Amino acid sequence: MCYTYTVPDLNKRRPENTQGPFYVDATCIDCDACRWIAPASFREVDGQSAVYAQPAGDAAQMAALQALVACPTASIGVTDPALQARTKDAVASFPRVIAGNVHHCGFHAENSFGAASWFITRPNGNVMVDSPRFAMPLVRRIEQLGGIQTLFLTHVDDIADHEKWARHFHCRRVMHADDARGLNIEHPVHGRAPHRLDDELLVIPTPGHTRGSACLLYADKYLFTGDHLAWSPRRGHLVAFRDACWYSWDELKVSMRALADFRFEWVLPGHGRMHHAPAAEMAAALQRCLDWL
Ligand code: SF4
Structure with a gap:
């Protein structure tokens, strides 16, 4: 598996980084990915990420390298040749297991x-939820894992390289019809009623963030939420994004209330943080979100 590490322009290194081999440069788009992948090393400072603690030890260094590989804008650099040599291990770690047979793809797309x-x-x-970069090391790993049969797209903002993934793996794309206009989606979903794809996969339309936003519930345990619902560490509860609600906040609240009918233990979003709790605690967390809304 071929991967060549290129050091970002050191002249763009942000002065907010702590001294050491890892740094974030001025091209950061503040997507938050590095901060949840390697929270011990990265934090937000003045609207962009910065390294606030250089990773010490193998596990922390690998997490920082995974953030480097995942970064959509190649804004994370590392100057130590020994750490640069380990980027190939970080590349090979994706898709990385989050829980059971559910993986994080990495290779986020700008x-x-x-x-x-x-x-x-x-x-x-196999199912891919939303589209990472069509990066060949990831493509090869997914081939080894059996390819993709279904590519579920939560909403129109997070489709990235969906055409390349669909063409390469000959998979069906599933997406709500209200966001799928002009995209030649093989399996559009219509209306507001939940739509079963098979015994384990249930599409739950959740209009609000966009008109055609939808969540995917897998095995009554994992809820993939796109930009509808995520955990906020700052608030300490589940939230929706009022500042990034492109269709209707009122519709979003209706969609959120409808989610209370379903059992799940994981919230796996596009943006914002994932959250895991026993089903009863998750239901209480969703109720706190509804109260907050
Ligand atoms: S992953 Fe990259 S673009 Fe996103 S916040 Fe971190 S440095 Fe910035």
Whole structure:
């Protein structure tokens, strides 16, 4: 698997970085990915990320290198040759297991503003949720894992390289019809009623962030939410993004209330933070979100 590490322009290194081999440069688009992938090393300072603590030890260094690989704008640099040599291990770590057979794809795409994408391996057909960069090391790993049978797109903002993934893996794309206009989606979903794809996969239309936003519930456990619902560490509860609500805040609230009918233990968003809790606690967390809305 070929991967060549290129050091970003050191002249663009942000002065807010702490001294050491890892740094963020001025091209950062503040997508937040590095801050949740390697929270011990990266934080937001003045609207962009910066390294606030140089990673010490193998695990922290690998997390920082995974953030470097995931960064949609190649804004993270590392100057130590020994650490540069380990970027190939970080590349090979994607898709990385989050829980069970659910993986984080890494390789976030700039044209989906660095949204996270996810990958489920299943005997009855692998699923990718939203589109990462069509990067060949990731493509090869996904081939080894059995390819993609279904590419679920939560909404129109996070589709990135969906055409390349669909063409390469001959997979069906599933997306709500209200966001799918002009995209030649093989399996558009219509209306507001939940739509079952198979015994494990349920599409739940959640209009609000966009008209055609939808969540995917897998195995009554994992809810992939796009930009509809995410955990906010700052607020300490689940939230929606009022400042990034492109269609209707009122519709979003209706969609959020409808989610209370479903059981799940994981929230896996495009933007914002993931959250895991037992189903009863998650239901309480969703209720706190509804109260807050
Ligand atoms: S992943 Fe890259 S673009 Fe996103 S916040 Fe971190 S440095 Fe900035």
